[in-house]
Amino acid sequence: xxxxxxxxxxxxxxVAVLGITASLLGVNRFLTANGLNLGALLGFxxxxxxxxxxxxxxxxxxxxxxxxxVRIINQPSxxxxxxxVGVVQRFAQQAGIGMPEVGIYEGEPNAFATGAxxxxxxxxxxxxxxxxxxREEVEAVIGHEVAHVANGDMVTMTLIQGVMNTFVVFLSxxxxxxxxxxxxxxxxxxxxxxxxxxxxxxxxxxxxxxxAAIIVAWFSRQREFRADAGAAQLMGSSVPMQHALARLGxxxxxxxxxxxxxxxxxxxxxxxxSTHPPIEERIAALQARG
Numbered sequence: 001x002x003x004x005x006x007x008x009x010x011x012x013x014x015v016a017v018l019g020i021t022a023s024l025l026g027v028n029r030f031l032t033a034n035g036l037n038l039g040a041l042l043g044f045x046x047x048x049x050x051x052x053x054x055x056x057x058x059x060x061x062x063x064x065x066x067x068x069x070v071r072i073i074n075q076p077s078x079x080x081x082x083x084x085v086g087v088v089q090r091f092a093q094q095a096g097i098g099m100p101e102v103g104i105y106e107g108e109p110n111a112f113a114t115g116a117x118x119x120x121x122x123x124x125x126x127x128x129x130x131x132x133x134x135r136e137e138v139e140a141v142i143g144h145e146v147a148h149v150a151n152g153d154m155v156t157m158t159l160i161q162g163v164m165n166t167f168v169v170f171l172s173x174x175x176x177x178x179x180x181x182x183x184x185x186x187x188x189x190x191x192x193x194x195x196x197x198x199x200x201x202x203x204x205x206x207x208x209x210x211x212a213a214i215i216v217a218w219f220s221r222q223r224e225f226r227a228d229a230g231a232a233q234l235m236g237s238s239v240p241m242q243h244a245l246a247r248l249g250x251x252x253x254x255x256x257x258x259x260x261x262x263x264x265x266x267x268x269x270x271x272x273x274s275t276h277p278p279i280e281e282r283i284a285a286l287q288a289r290g
Contacts (some may be wrong), residue, residue, distance in 0.1 A: 041170060041173055041174070048165065049162050050165070053165060056158070058116050061114055061115045061122050064112065064124070068105045068112075069106060070105045070122070073104065084102060084142070087142050088146065091142060092146060095147070095149070095234065097150050098118065098121075100121040100149060101122045104126070104127060108126060109132045109133070111123070112145065114154060116154065116155070118152060123146060123149070134243075139240065141244050143231035143235055146234065147228075147230025147233075151227065151230060153226075156219075161212075164215055165212070172205050172208055175200060176193075180194045180195075221274065221277045224275075224277055225277065228241055229285075232286060232289060241286055242283050245283050
């Protein structure tokens with residue numbers, strides 16, 4: 001979850017900065033004296049949408065290291081670190097990818113993989129995971145993360161996010177132009193976009209952004225099932241991954257601040273924004289594999 005959350009947050013920030021910069025520099029040339037230039041708008045939306053997603057992807061590894069406080073294991077200092085590096089190396093060879101960087105960070109039970117390229121990724125595990133799981137379970141979790149890298153999930157999510165961003169930028173401005181034209185009908189003296197355009201565009205950027213987030217989260221959930229299956233293949237059995245998921249389901253994550261409790265994704269509409277399927281569904285999918 002941390003891998004996708006970091007990517008999404010970075011993407012939102014980058015798109016916002018690109019949008020503000022474009023407005024300040026006056027590059028929004030799709031609004032002309034003759035009306036809306038749909039071709040120019042689509043080009044602008046494409047650059048904005050995929051530009052933000054690609055920049056987020058390229059920034060994903062350094063951002064993860066910085067925000068999560070990941071300590072890279074360049075030279076194992078003890079037997080546990082040597083074992084973790086050995087497991088990642090073995091799985092990377094099995095999966096046919098380059099050796100990822102391996103790191104450890106302080107935190108609740110979790111792990112993530114990130115990076116723009118299969119052969120220069122990062123796999124990191126938390127101290128909580130190492131302390132709360134057996135070695136076989138940790139091995140299965142590492143296999144899950146290596147499978148994410150081998151499947152090219154970060155690139156896939158980037159493409160999906162780029163498409164969603166493009167549609168959000170394009171549709172919000174088309175609708176904004178239509179609303180503005182309706183509000184200013186009969187006013188032939190006004191030139192350029194009016195307040196109706198700007199307000200509608202901002203509101204729709206937010207609303208359509210939520211819809212896009214739901215779609216991206218759905219794709220992310222499908223990636224998780226595939227990574228679980230990949231871990232089972234790397235381990236030679238689905239049982240260790242089932243045990244790891246069951247163990248994770250019994251662990252208690254850090255308590256959310258009271259003011260944020262209502263934003264939890266445990267139930268209701270929050271499930272639509274969850275990047276991971278319920279653990280019970282993931283275990284059932286593994287059991288169905290046999």
